[in-house]
Amino acid sequence: MKSILIVKFGAIGDVVMAVAAVRAFARPADTVDWLCGKAVAPLLACYPWINPIVADDKAIFGGSAPARVREIARIWRLLSRRRYDLCATLYYDPRYRILTLPVRAASKLHLDKQDRARRILPGRHHSREILRILSGRPDDADEISIPPARPEHLPPSPLPNRAAPIRVAIVPAGASNMLRQQTLRRWPVELYVELTRQLLARGWEVVLIGGPDDSWVQPAFAPLACPALIDTIGSLTLPQVVAAFGDSDVAISHDTGPLHLAGITPVRIVALFGPTDPASFLPRGQNVTAIWGGDHLSCRPCYDGQDFAPCTSNLCLQEITPAMALGQIDALFGGPGGQPWQILQPFNLRGVPSE
Known part of the structure; x- marks a missing residue:
């Protein structure tokens, strides 16, 4: 059983594609923590195998300097108490790696435009590419097409009863x-x-x-x-x-x-x-x-x-x-x-x- 930390705040589509890749990568017994923004946290909570760790992304990216420092310090306190086999920061921007500085992990990876093995290549589906990066697979020919991961827990439909055939x-x-x-x-x-x-x-x-x-x-x-x-x-x-x-x-x-x-x-x-x-x-x-x-x-x-x-x-x-x-x-x-x-x-x- 492995313990995995994923860092992906948003946007919605990027997170959905990353969820499909992480589901294909992680084994059923693995623990998956996910550092995310407030907007996508309710969606990630629909997957019982994901533990969302919610950050105030507005404070980090748009708040005052004191608010930014307070929120980063809060995240550091949370993450410093945990140990992971893999910490994956799914961003090229090095600023996101600041959030995982105190994380104790056997392996850390992040996206890197200078390294083909850790770069999402153009013309390829993002879910497939994230799975390749997480798993360290060689960039060989394959027929992998990763379907979206359907959430196990959803609320009832908010729509009224149908009054039309379609x-x-x-x-x-x-x-x-x-x-x-x-x-x-x-x-x-x-x-x-x-x-x-x-x-x-x-x-x-x-x-x-x-x-x-x-x-x-x-x-x-x-x-x-x-x-x-x-x-x-x-x-x-x-x-x-x-x-x-x-x-x-x-x-x-x-x-x-x-x-x-x-x-x-x-x-x-x-x-x-x-x-x-x-x-x-x-x-x-x-x-x-x-x-x-x-x-x-x-x-x-x-x-x-x-x-x-x-x-x-x-x-x-x-x-x-x-x-x-x-x-x-x-x-x-x-x-x-x-x-x-x-x-x-x-x-x-x-x-x-x-x-």
């Missing part, structure tokens, strides 16, 4: 975290609104999913207000968001945290990508389809793991039409169950008629 969850905002906005990853809100209009016209239910910082998007959907449009933006905890996805038939999202929360449920997924590479971030589950816009753009993908190009208009995402998204929703319902994940380019989908 329930669709959409994520029209997101793409931000405590350290930066990443708005280039967003599919334009007006396209989400048009897609919602078409879904409601079919007599389907649409659930709006988002966090407290996503309220800016709600006025765009106000003209579509009706009993079949269920707005949960800003009202759900992370575990409740997962439960809401699990109580839906299909989820539509660009590359943002809730996409990965949908990925840890059985819901069908249509994911919309542009500046980021779906090979690195798409949940590797069944009945998951990505549309990767911008197949004719030489700048795609422009995300280098930290920053985006200084782009003022995400043409890559704008060229994905509501008709394309709707077509893939229909394909997921019309095809055989248990379809493997796939990545489609717009040139495969152009000519799809609009409704």
Whole structure:
């Protein structure tokens, strides 16, 4: 039995992908402590094999100097009492390693851009790469595709009883975290609104999913207000968001945290990508389809793991039409169950008629 410490504060998607890797790495008898931020702690608590150690990340990264010192000292006191076989800091930024200075561990590792063995290589899925780094596996050819780790403990669905044959969850905002906005990853809100209009016209239910910082998007959907449009933006905890996805038939999202929360449920997924590479971030589950816009753009993908190009208009995402998204929703319902994940380019989908 080993004792493992993982340091990964966020963001949501990064933590979900790391959980899948840690589950594949750790044995059932191993103890896994996870130093995390407040935002993701309720999600990690849904996994009984993870012990969250919650840090005040706002104090560490945005607080005053005294607040920062107090919080780091508190973490040091907690961690100095424990001994680990492995301490894995899943960051390149050396500042995170300050938090584990007093940790007694037989082995310590961190991400390192100068060392291929400890670098997440572009074009590869992050869960697979984190597993390779944790295990020290050689970088040989393999067919490993790590599925998302579904949480064992979730609350009941927060959604009302169904009043329609199909329930669709959409994520029209997101793409931000405590350290930066990443708005280039967003599919334009007006396209989400048009897609919602078409879904409601079919007599389907649409659930709006988002966090407290996503309220800016709600006025765009106000003209579509009706009993079949269920707005949960800003009202759900992370575990409740997962439960809401699990109580839906299909989820539509660009590359943002809730996409990965949908990925840890059985819901069908249509994911919309542009500046980021779906090979690195798409949940590797069944009945998951990505549309990767911008197949004719030489700048795609422009995300280098930290920053985006200084782009003022995400043409890559704008060229994905509501008709394309709707077509893939229909394909997921019309095809055989248990379809493997796939990545489609717009040139495969152009000519799809609009409704």
